[in-house]
Amino acid sequence: MQQTFLNGKDGPIYVSVEPWPECFELEPGEKLTLIWDGPAAGDAVQIDFINERELVIWPNGEIDTIKYLIDGKEAEARSWTFKHR
Numbered sequence: 693m694q695q696t697f698l699n700g701k702d703g704p705i706y707v708s709v710e711p712w713p714e715c716f717e718l719e720p721g722e723k724l725t726l727i728w729d730g731p732a733a734g735d736a737v738q739i740d741f742i743n744e745r746e747l748v749i750w751p752n753g754e755i756d757t758i759k760y761l762i763d764g765k766e767a768e769a770r771s772w773t774f775k776h777r
């Protein structure tokens with residue numbers, strides 16, 4: 693399963709991938725791609741919009757080996773720990 697999120701805004705957006713959490717700041721035009729073993733049926737992800745610049749993503753399926761890419765490059769180094777409440 694692969695899902696890509698594009699920041700089409702004029703400023704940064706913030707994406708939290710739960711339940712870990714992994715958090716990313718995407719600059720305008722950047723794309724965050726998640727690659728994981730998603731479910732065969734049903735929703736692949738749930739997306740909660742906190743406001744126009746913050747979203748929380750809950751991938752479904754086997755996510756222990758999820759990969760994060762920003763603009764096609766490994767993105768783990770750009771993540772920080774944050775838990776949205």
